[in-house]
Amino acid sequence: MILGRVIGHVWAARRDARLQRAKLLVIRPHAIYEPAFPTRHLVATDDVDAGVGDDVIVCLGAPARASLGSNDMPVDAAVLGVVDRVEWRADAMQAAGAAPGIKRALPALDAVSK
Amino acid sequence: MIRGTVIGQVWATRKARGLDGQTLLLVAACDAEGRATGRLVVASDTLDARAGEDVTVAFGSGARNVLRPGAADNRDVLCDAAIAAIVEGAG
Numbered sequence: 483m484i485l486g487r488v489i490g491h492v493w494a495a496r497r498d499a500r501l502q503r504a505k506l507l508v509i510r511p512h513a514i515y516e517p518a519f520p521t522r523h524l525v526a527t528d529d530v531d532a533g534v535g536d537d538v539i540v541c542l543g544a545p546a547r548a549s550l551g552s553n554d555m556p557v558d559a560a561v562l563g564v565v566d567r568v569e570w571r572a573d574a575m576q577a578a579g580a581a582p583g584i585k586r587a588l589p590a591l592d593a594v595s596k
Numbered sequence: 597m598i599r600g601t602v603i604g605q606v607w608a609t610r611k612a613r614g615l616d617g618q619t620l621l622l623v624a625a626c627d628a629e630g631r632a633t634g635r636l637v638v639a640s641d642t643l644d645a646r647a648g649e650d651v652t653v654a655f656g657s658g659a660r661n662v663l664r665p666g667a668a669d670n671r672d673v674l675c676d677a678a679i680a681a682i683v684e685g686a687g
Contacts, residue, residue, distance in 0.1 A: 483640075483677055485606060485622070485638050541674060542676050544657070545614075545675055545676050548673070549674050562608075562612040563612065564609070567607040568622070
């Protein structure tokens, strides 16, 4: 799973029949998540009613399809939860090598934990 | 699988039913030498890993096998990353 923030919606009138009821969100991953392409975003289906500005847990691959109740959904990312608290230890992060990428991104997480 | 260091935990009240009961930890992914790469992954934890501990994270069906062994019947487990081991040493 990855942690990200909802930054928008995608609408589509013409879409796969299995996606007719799906809500599609645009997600910006926290820290440096690197998808196959350097897009800095991903589009995920949402069954938990997340809104713009929410921090969410996004599941990738087969479990994303399973969360929609069927293994043949044309989907590879799904929002599974709306985050209400993140707790992280700065010292553990330093022990992990104090990656500058994490340090930049985590203030956004800090705001969530308040 | 990859190596990583647990740096924290994530809580979500509003979530898919399949996520109930899973402990979700924030793991900073490491490179081959154990240095942080700046990437974060949220991994399900069954081994009671604590912040600061080095772990290995399994992805895909390997992650589902951590939560529910038996590849044939765990396609419905909502997990794509899970802590498979707590690392005590590496050479």
